[in-house]
Amino acid sequence: MNVEKITTKKVSQTVAEEIEKLIEKGSFKAGEMLPSVRELCDLFGVGRSSVRDAITTLSGKGIVYVKQGEGTYICEFDPSKLFNYHLLLPSSKEIIELFQVRKILETGIAEKSAIHRSEQDLLKMEECIYNQSVNKWESDYQFHMAMAKSTGNEILIQFMQFISATTKKAMIDFHQYIQKNPDTVKQIDNQHLQIYEAIKERESAKAHRMMSEHLNFVEEEMLQSHILQQSSRK
Template identity: 30%
Template sequence: MDIKRVRKKSISEKIVAQLKEMIGQGQLKPGDRLPAERNLAEMFGVSRTTVREGIKALAESGVLESRQGAGTFVSEVDPSQVSVIESVLSGDHDMRDVFAVRKMLEPEIAALAAQKRSPAEIYKLEAILSEQEEAVRKGETGSDYDQRFHRMLADASGNLVLREMVKALHDAFAQSRSMIIQSEERQRASLAAHRAIVEAVKHGHGMQAERAMREHLDEVENIIFDNQK
């Protein structure tokens, strides 16, 4: 691999940029496994913590994916598909339009997750629920857990393109968030709905999962736009 050592200013960002460049040039291809963190740290001349931060950023954007017990791989999502999704959702969009697309996709994602979920994915969904519940109990917004929940559900659907679309939709939504959206009412409703969705997914009830997700999005939409009137 043609890896250049980086200076210790904005280190993780430079690692992200360099790995993206290597993927764009074909030095790293979809499905390729990255070297171990220790080896990457030696190649870049930085700490393993810094490498981990760069990998986490790329994983969150869908460029890389971590597979438990196997390592980190270049995502097999077609980069052109991701570019189209990002270009469509970039900019300032009306939240009603964002919700319309979410309501088309996310109920189907929940149904797919009920069909294809693994024990490890159910464990992660339940762990996110526990963390969200604790955050709400402490009076925190819990918005980070909300996004993680929906992305993990998309992971469980087994469709990487859907995962990228969910990420883009939630990023577009996050740009328009207000304090109203993070109200106590919204947080309680979100947590209860997430519990219902996980319960349906866990037991393989696709139609129930789809219905629970649709009701969740309807409820969130009503809370947001009723408060905006």
Template identity: 35%
Template structure:
């Protein structure tokens, strides 16, 4: 899998957690307003808002519209990754099957040229490794192709959920496909079609093809 670098929002979230742990921000206290937080952490408004969203999901902050953002806990709720680690594999597949089409459609709208280059790299690598019968490397290239689509979708929360779930999908490939790359050769065309739909920014077609891949209709 690719090495995931921390975003500015994630770094701000970590610094906020440190401040809360050190009682810089006490439980029940309201955080400074956005412009002040931007000055304190040296980042833009979007990074502050994303950091607050991350900590709200973890149960550390509570956002009250029109009032402010309050510290409600020092302890994060069980992380998404931990919850998925404990989940049954069929539940993980169900999450991915629900998300795939929506992510592909959004990626078609938001993708950049850099995103397309990354997708194409993994798409071609997937094909090459399948032909060379290198199963583990092929499975990883396939997962990274789909992760690169998630990264282009413009929704950081969808992206993170998909990335965590995909780690389990990769593990399942090793058991389910029994070191066979033939299914990946067969599905190369439909994956190429998905890439082309995203490249041409045809969101409806991208959603349709992504769902076909999930349902293995190819």
């Protein structure tokens, strides 16, 4: 297999992009297991941490999933067949429908996380909240995924991956929008912290409530962002 060795700064991001290209070309097929971390290191000429970070990114986008003790598999499910969020800009109706699903799914995830989370799960959530070395939308996504993973429920995790994969563009646009309003950014950061604290203290009902309030707030902000972007395009 002919691939270019990677020498760019954001190595893990480039590795993830290269793996995506190989999946699109059919070199790696849906349902199959990816080569091992060591083999991918040799293939791209990069270190193990870069490959692991790339797999985490791909997992977050719903392209692959990890089976503990086995390896990393390529998802067969194509979320774009279920949703229309691959469009450049989703409609208000699509945003509302998305958040209807998220409120059902993620409030339950927060509640279960408070019951089942481990100390390692808490460390991962904490890292997502305070990590300033990655894009804001990515740390936001990783925080929500860390909660899903802490439930130990593979179906919930895959649902989160599918939904997030379909809304990546909207999420990036939304975070670009709120960066212009530091107060909104601060509110969202505080909401994440409140959810985390409820999970840490194993207060499942409070975690459910905090997540509901957070999603209501983000939905309103995203709808406002959509309205403004639509106006600017007229």
